[in-house]
Amino acid sequence: MARSASLSGYLELLPEERLVELHVLDTLRQVFESHGFASIESRAVETMETLLGKGEVDKEVYAVSRIHADDAAKESKLALHFDLTVPFARYVVENAGYLAFPFRRYQIQKVWRGERPQAGRFREFTQADVDIVGDGALPFRADVELAVVIARALEALKIGDFQLRINNRKLSQGFYTALGLQDAPAVLRIVDKLEKIGADRVKQELAETLGATAEQSAAALALAQIRTEDVSFADKVRALVPGEAPTELMEEGLAELTEVISALNERVPGRAVADLSIARGLDYYTGTVYETVLFGHESLGSICSGGRYESLATKGKKTYPGVGLSIGVTRLVSALIGSGALSASRSVPAAVYVTLRSDADWSAAEDVADQLRARGISAEVAFSAEKFGKQIKYADRRGIPFVWFTDDEGRHQVKDIRTGDQVDADPAAWTPAPEDLAPRIIGNTDAA
């Protein structure tokens, strides 16, 4: 990606780069579907009220308006969606009568955020979301399953070593309450800045904003430093809380996090840690929260994040609690391409370039190509009967590995233009080596 985008923050891929993205999208789709997730898409626009009612990204929203709106007053104010969770919640509420719950869906679409563009941050990007939503209730096991599905999906991408970092909002909130800090969301927001501003300033803010004592601040910071691959985090948390404190909510969170970590250790060993510093910015999470680090690409931040939400989707007294995870595909793909971690073996689908002896042979050449296509071999036919050398050069320049010749007697030959080998071939039977059939995605996990 030597080119720079003609519009800042908007990435456009070259054909060979797009193949890497397609590999990622196809793989995710395959894994999601194999676990029973159905595809949906939602419209790109939402009413401004829907968007601004949720989340915290109001300043990043792109408004949309018809430039010649003659009935502006009658139309709702619209904006491009900035994630796929809020639109999905609306979709579920609107279509609840037509869906079977628990409803499992994946959704792979562009989203838009008017953030200041910078390296790896885009104003338009593709997200791949998986969510499970229940009608009124959703078993906690959904939180476990979703983490397993995402771990399997990331493994299938062959992008190198990664780790899910998991926490639980009930645990944090219960813990702060047990410490005597009543405004748990405020504590979360301040402690979440730990990496940015450091421990001293976090303590200072906790004291100034919430009146926290030195002991409370120390305990809050100690919590954020707990990170275990097994379930030993639970006892470490309990050791930080005064013996007489009420800990019901905290224990609920500890039990949930224990269940997730145990199950992941069994089903996808080495892919998850309990990391009690994970907070996730969005207000709607109520239990499990997930982030994911891709080793060697730590500067990307979390490549896959999400959590449990109890009341994002509601209609009157009805609620549709859910749990979801979202992969930031564009940021991931652009990093993997940029570092050379993933690349395509060629930029065009065609495996065979069928040459022309004379312009009148075009239809016969298309017959050859159709026989190949019918057997899953992508083929392109020359437009005109230029000198063979020129036709071969054309195929070579485009990265098409094989060139097909038919002589006056109808005898067919195929040439591998990389080796120069030329052999007799039958259009109804000849098949390239599997690695030459379609563009392959080549992983180089050493590149980081």
Add this chain to the structure above:
Amino acid sequence: MARSASLSGYLELLPEERLVELHVLDTLRQVFESHGFASIESRAVETMETLLGKGEVDKEVYAVSRIHADDAAKESKLALHFDLTVPFARYVVENAGYLAFPFRRYQIQKVWRGERPQAGRFREFTQADVDIVGDGALPFRADVELAVVIARALEALKIGDFQLRINNRKLSQGFYTALGLQDAPAVLRIVDKLEKIGADRVKQELAETLGATAEQSAAALALAQIRTEDVSFADKVRALVPGEAPTELMEEGLAELTEVISALNERVPGRAVADLSIARGLDYYTGTVYETVLFGHESLGSICSGGRYESLATKGKKTYPGVGLSIGVTRLVSALIGSGALSASRSVPAAVYVTLRSDADWSAAEDVADQLRARGISAEVAFSAEKFGKQIKYADRRGIPFVWFTDDEGRHQVKDIRTGDQVDADPAAWTPAPEDLAPRIIGNTDAA
């Protein structure tokens, strides 16, 4: 589709409807790739200048702006693209140095038009485009090949009988000039209204606007009534022109149209007619123009349209002539779903629902599911060990055809909940019938 959209003009599909759309998109992708077309995507937004410089849809453009744009003055005015041709032309010019020409690409994306919503017209819809673009020149054979590719793609969709209707701008323009009507684009625009306003008013407008004589008007209308499945249109056209008229451009158009129609009659018999009434509104077409009618769905208008453009993509003295066709996927899919012409055999990917005897069996049940998934069989595991009757009912309600049981001794059985048949099964070997493996798309071409 009993539901009505919550936002007028914005279609959202239910999971089983989305499967029909995915079938269409996957099939198009497969056919396009088998003919050597590479995938690209362009950003959803273009600068206003790029969009308004081309085409004729300015009043339909959706402007996009950050709601808190602090640097509005410095940012280009942006709008959502209304087709994929104009963005593709920009992409080609910007990336010409990185592309191998003739460049063949397909592009399947959403586009937006602020048109007044009505039945079958949407403000957001998916287009599937194929184009071939040359550097400086593009052989006419590209026009032939593209029509063949689209015919093959539409055949692969199994949506019933269709016909490409093809004309040539050089032919029409040369013909009008030969008649002595110099402003050929104006004649085209007026004759294009034939179906809407009738022959008398077309004659009247030709006379009033362009000063056409009765003979000229009659000849112009006669041209628009020529429609032949073979190449006999050429002599019919020549018969309408005074013997002494200069007809060089017209003959060029006749030769091109003859080549397209001959080739299509040979390669995809019955799929194309020369229809000299086809004009296509967009100004940038310069030669071949295509429309496509789907029989039984004539009210949809053209389901696939396009043409040859010589100078859509230009940079300084460099031009990238191209030829392209675009399928209006959303309108087509919504009509095919609405009429029952295409439907999905079930709404969920899962073929097997793995039940739980006890909550502690979840991981063992996931092991069973993983063995199935590894062999391409989508499987879902119950969240909790409810009564078997309830678990079966759950699978049934979601349309999952098979339910899996494992007893205390680890003996596996699988039940077809449609027939009630229950048999011993090995998770490493059992396979459903091919028609039950994944949701199938069922065609009913009688439905129109």
